[in-house]
Amino acid sequence: MKKFIFFTPLIIIFLILSMLLFALLSQNIGNKKTINSVLLNKPIPTKTLLSLNLNKLIDLEMYSGSPFLVNFFSSWCEPCKLEASNLEKLSEKIPIIGISYKDQKEDTYLFLDKYGNPYDEISYDSDGNIAINWGVYGVPETFIINKNGIIILRHPGPITTNVLKNEIIPILDEINL
């Protein structure tokens, strides 16, 4: 028993070092700098949005029955420009609702003119409250919603070709698109 006490520091340190090694080797910890979404597998937090160009309401309930995407973007965001073409490709398979985050309307229009408009409908979030409601912490962020109105994927950051191929398409295939 007494001798065992002398081994306890070794055991404790060994456990700590193993944990650090694991953290270092795994791609998913710490350095990844993304925050997991707690809204996964929950229903969408907003049902109606104000439309950008016409003073009408976008009723997200109308989109239930089949899957759709929600994408937060802005004209001042560099990575948003990068994902524009991939969003264009996606928009052929699935409707995308765009939410312009903290932007001027004119700038949003210019952005869409320049980089293409993949959106079925566009809304705007001038004070950032819609973003907070969706647990968004930066732009761009994209959500995949299934036909029952449940969020099944949240991707922070641009939809790069890699992300498109390895994350988005598989999910869409799963829900049969």
Next chain:
Amino acid sequence: MNNFIVELGHIALVSALVLSVYQFVIVFFKNEKNYIIIPNIPVLVFSTTLFSFLTLIYAFLVSDFSVDLVSKFSHSSKPLIYKISGTWANHEGSLLLWILILTFFSAICSSLKLPERFHSLLSSVQGLLNSLFLSLCIFTSNPFYRSTLIPNDGLGLNPILQDLLLAFHPPVLYIGYVGLSVSFSYAIAALINGEIDKKWAALIRPWIILSWVALTLGITLGSYWAYYELGWGGWWFWDPVENAALMPWLLATALLHSVIVLEMRNELKAWTILLCILGFSFSLLGTFIVRSGVITSVHSFASDPERGLVILTILFLSTAIPLCIFALKANLFHKKTEINFFTKEMSLIINNFILVVSSFIILIGTMYPLFLEILNGSQITVGAPFFVASLSPFMISTLFFMGIGPLIYWKKNSLVHFIKIFRYPLLFTLLIFLFFITFLNLPLMFVVSFSLSFWLIINIIYLILDNTNILTFFKKDSKIKSLSKYHLAVCVAHIGVSVFAIGAVSENYFNEEVIESVKPGEKISIGKNYLIFDGITQKMGPNYISEIGKLTLLNIDGEIITQMFPEKRLFPIERQSTTEVAIHRKISGDLYAVLGDGDSSKGYTLRIYYKPLVSLIWMGALLMAVGGVFSLIANYKKRQIHQNI
């Protein structure tokens, strides 16, 4: 020409590695000949490292952008002092600085007079450490790598880091960390040698004190810098990297006191050795946290998993293996200790326990988010509220025992004596506590902390009075004698803790803040005084453009107390801006002014803080360090006397 010098530096570094490997292995081939005399290997290792380091400074000084490090972290327009300090304001350079200090200490150790077998083991362990770190540097973090494309000018140094105090922060802190590596090597050498006794304790003690003083100063510098530079008036954020420096400090404090017990009573052998090993491990752990990117923090250098892996390997080798040796050599520590309750040893043990427990709580708090995420992917934050809540009881208890320790005796066990000494201090402290609680109606935590700081001060005063015979002055023919150097050190250091505690809790509980948007001519009230905003002027600095606000501080009668000039600086090359806070310092409290955004038509945002007694934080910490220095002097004098006998 530049190229040649820098290449020489690189060669010197590689030579240092070769020599340090030799330093490590030579003990295995040792015969009767004393290796230290011809040639003095550790000194050579240091000399080559020094030369290497100087060439790196040279590269920064002349802005040699063919060196990748210089092009990434320097710029020709940087002020000279920051060109020099920029050498170690990055991962590779700071690692070389660490190695420089490491090899320096190993060179010093080689020229000390020590028992021969122990000395050669010591040198070997240090040689191994030198080799490991030099390898880490040369193979994964080589400061002499060349740029693939030589730019016309560099990227510049982060303006926040262009600060004199911060330039000293790494060297001082590293002296602390590396000092802990010395006590580590003393411990390993002693374990292998098989002799851990009072003599060994006397040898290692100065190194421990030195590390402790350096760590205290290093942490204080960093904290003080954060206070005046970052602009929020905070001085400690429980950020992982700050915690990484605090843990070794706590362990070093524990070690400092545990080695005293070892030297005086030949007890706590296993514990002292363990602390030597853990102290160094925790400083390496800190290194790992800052440089590997596994835990995100404000302080992190650019993170690199490959470096993290090598550091982790070093951490493993220098922790797991010594702990194995420690466990295997348990027979050295077989004696069951006899320690009575109301003795000095006991109070030192209790405080040791408190310090080490605190250290582990900080470790757990810092690592828990990582642990949880690995376990099941959950993400949580363990922020300041956790650390404050869990550590407060321990910090407060430690104040209590600090008051007791110096006043009671070694070995003897007496409750009666105990009551006799402490009855009046206890009484006074209790009175203060009740007074504050009932009549001044202050928050409980504040009153408890303050009362215990007061308790500590009372006991220190009692110690001084008792040891100088002032108390018995009127009896018979007792003469006043001066306080021994050792007691002086204890008193100064412990008063430092008390002063620090009072400053910390006062700032925490009585901090006032005012945020207003003002146009020139308008005034802001803070406390009983008020500030008049006189407007903004613009100025060009050596590598920045600044907006300087002018504030005139007036007291309640309208008399001018002082003028304050908070500033905002824009560094065009680095494309960053910094705030230069204006602080009006008085012991009773700091007035702290920060200039925000705005213009002359809409007004400027000004944030004003009043922080009562905040200077006591830095003063207390400085006193602690001074106490440590006194202790070093006392220790030196004592050894001189022993050597002369």
Next chain:
Amino acid sequence: MRNILLISFVLLLNPLNVFSIEPDEILSDSKLENRARNLSKGIRCLVCQNQSIDDSDSELAKDLRKIIRIKIVEGKKDKEINDFLVEKYGNFILMKPPFYSETFLLWSSPFIIVFIGFIIIFFSLKKTRSEN
């Protein structure tokens, strides 16, 4: 190049050197404002490294502070506001980790360590039978 895209998308990153609460955010009722400040101090700025939204000047921090004030004025209690933020961002957003099954080890660690320490000390010391 590694993760630059991911990092740069978080454009709201705090440059560590400017301001946080703006004068126009401050509520006129000082009691409510104090509540807002205290709540903010307990909420983590998600795009900064280890700061509360009270200390940060990033856009997200500002928005979160505003939402807190709006909800306070609406009459929501502190717990409701914290719960709302946790519902949207998870426990990660709280500076003080809540006490539940996953953090049990964390919060009980001081007690566990002290307990283990006592055991070790007890086995290592031998008390004398008489006190003099």
